[in-house]
Amino acid sequence: MTIPDGERLARQFAFLTEADRLKSVLRANLLCDASRQENSGEHSWHLALYAMVLADQAPEGVRIDRVIRMLILHDLVEIDVGDVPIHSANGTAHGSPDICAAEAKAAERIFGLLPGDQASAFRALWDEFEAAETPDAVFAKSLDRLQPVMQNLAGGGGTWTTYGVTWAQLEARVGAKIARGAPRLWDWVKEKARPWFG
Amino acid sequence: MTIPDGERLARQFAFLTEADRLKSVLRANLLCDASRQENSGEHSWHLALYAMVLADQAPEGVRIDRVIRMLILHDLVEIDVGDVPIHSANGTAHGSPDICAAEAKAAERIFGLLPGDQASAFRALWDEFEAAETPDAVFAKSLDRLQPVMQNLAGGGGTWTTYGVTWAQLEARVGAKIARGAPRLWDWVKEKARPWFG
Ligand SMILES: [Ca+2]
Numbered sequence: 001m002t003i004p005d006g007e008r009l010a011r012q013f014a015f016l017t018e019a020d021r022l023k024s025v026l027r028a029n030l031l032c033d034a035s036r037q038e039n040s041g042e043h044s045w046h047l048a049l050y051a052m053v054l055a056d057q058a059p060e061g062v063r064i065d066r067v068i069r070m071l072i073l074h075d076l077v078e079i080d081v082g083d084v085p086i087h088s089a090n091g092t093a094h095g096s097p098d099i100c101a102a103e104a105k106a107a108e109r110i111f112g113l114l115p116g117d118q119a120s121a122f123r124a125l126w127d128e129f130e131a132a133e134t135p136d137a138v139f140a141k142s143l144d145r146l147q148p149v150m151q152n153l154a155g156g157g158g159t160w161t162t163y164g165v166t167w168a169q170l171e172a173r174v175g176a177k178i179a180r181g182a183p184r185l186w187d188w189v190k191e192k193a194r195p196w197f198g
Numbered sequence: 199m200t201i202p203d204g205e206r207l208a209r210q211f212a213f214l215t216e217a218d219r220l221k222s223v224l225r226a227n228l229l230c231d232a233s234r235q236e237n238s239g240e241h242s243w244h245l246a247l248y249a250m251v252l253a254d255q256a257p258e259g260v261r262i263d264r265v266i267r268m269l270i271l272h273d274l275v276e277i278d279v280g281d282v283p284i285h286s287a288n289g290t291a292h293g294s295p296d297i298c299a300a301e302a303k304a305a306e307r308i309f310g311l312l313p314g315d316q317a318s319a320f321r322a323l324w325d326e327f328e329a330a331e332t333p334d335a336v337f338a339k340s341l342d343r344l345q346p347v348m349q350n351l352a353g354g355g356g357t358w359t360t361y362g363v364t365w366a367q368l369e370a371r372v373g374a375k376i377a378r379g380a381p382r383l384w385d386w387v388k389e390k391a392r393p394w395f396g
Contacts, residue, residue, distance in 0.1 A: 009382075020229055020231075020349070031218055033222070035222065042243060045220075045240060045243030046221075048270050052267060052270060065263040065266070068246075068263070068267070072250060147214075154215050184207075
């Protein structure tokens, strides 16, 4: 390391304190008991737990500890950009070029708080998640789409009601992504979700 | 596995949905901006991020991915028992025999929702954390004590104000535990915290 230890720790804690703000970023979906909106910090924890539990549903070659790390930091950019719900703006906002550019800028600022070696490593893991090409990233993305489905099922509709989502939209925007990384999980969840849409 | 796959998934999702309740367990300490109390779900996420960032401060032999997994599930028993603040009841409630017995019962129920093999594995990891004897568990415990110190420093006092904590109490209840697993971290944080106590 090229910076003295005290300076390294100061940067690490500056990042960890900044990260606290993710707990104040609200997502569209609710808790399972529908008592309030979920925040992106607790959502990231829940996803890490999803990865631990559903590890045996991951395709061969997926390294779960990398998936867990990816999920822990995947939403940090929302500190600057906010959460962009999958079903908002009739499904066109999430992943739009404007949002992606804003998220890349946020990644630069937020991971840039860390010491250089960690800034690069964290940024690379986040880029890998966003690109959704490696088996680890594809599986992580599947879990990120799966968890809100379970929240909506437990909580009586949630964002499906808010955004008037149809079964065809759910299959296109959510099901296809879950199935890509975890086909058996989508098979199972699909059967539970289908009746909700009448 | 001895149960058919559908039944296995049903158990895994029952556990993951039950785990959602950890987001409604409030801790004594506040967010860094002092806007509200922190919940145990988002706290667990923050600790996992602490482990990722402070990995290079861990003693030799600590396996960070096991630490991360431990931290992700370390507070699940609070779904039944609630959070027991370190400084409450003048420092005597946390770790009392009654609380430990209630937490063991909660672990039985909550991890018992999982398929048998996972119930055992998760329970063993939680037991290891609680026993605080292995290097992984000792480091995980250090982070669990460290993070609220940083929250209090950022937020203007937090639980130190609530419970009228003295410097001697902080050193005994918190500092000693941080120093056990991460001496350099306590050295650094001690210097930042000492002035707060006048
Ligand atoms: Ca997100």
